[in-house]
Amino acid sequence: MAKGFFSKLLTSVALMSGSMVMMAQAQDDGLHPLRTHSIYMPYIDQDLQNRWFDFGGDAYINTNKHIRLTADRPSQTGYLWSRL
Numbered sequence: 001m002a003k004g005f006f007s008k009l010l011t012s013v014a015l016m017s018g019s020m021v022m023m024a025q026a027q028d029d030g031l032h033p034l035r036t037h038s039i040y041m042p043y044i045d046q047d048l049q050n051r052w053f054d055f056g057g058d059a060y061i062n063t064n065k066h067i068r069l070t071a072d073r074p075s076q077t078g079y080l081w082s083r084l
Contacts, residue, residue: 037082043067054081 037052041064044050045069053062060068067079 002007015047033084037084041065052083054083056081 039050039053043061044063055067055078057078058070058076059080060071062068067080069080070076
């Protein structure tokens with residue numbers, strides 16, 4: 001009788017420790033909180049730069065109106081990249 005009890009107890013402890021390990025791994029699976037980034041007018045300063053964003057390629061920035069990553073022409077590429 002005692003042998004069966006210890007066997008069941010050992011099985012229960014093994015299952016509980018295994019589930020605790022699985023829970024710890026699930027928490028460490030690279031889950032990161034999401035950040036949001038916004039850009040507001042004026043999009044560039046007097047030095048034609050933005051403090052929080054890099055831009056280049058064929059990107060076109062109209063200071064107080066809009067940002068275009070490309071003009072309306074084929075084979076152009078532009079980018080807007082967060083510095084954070």
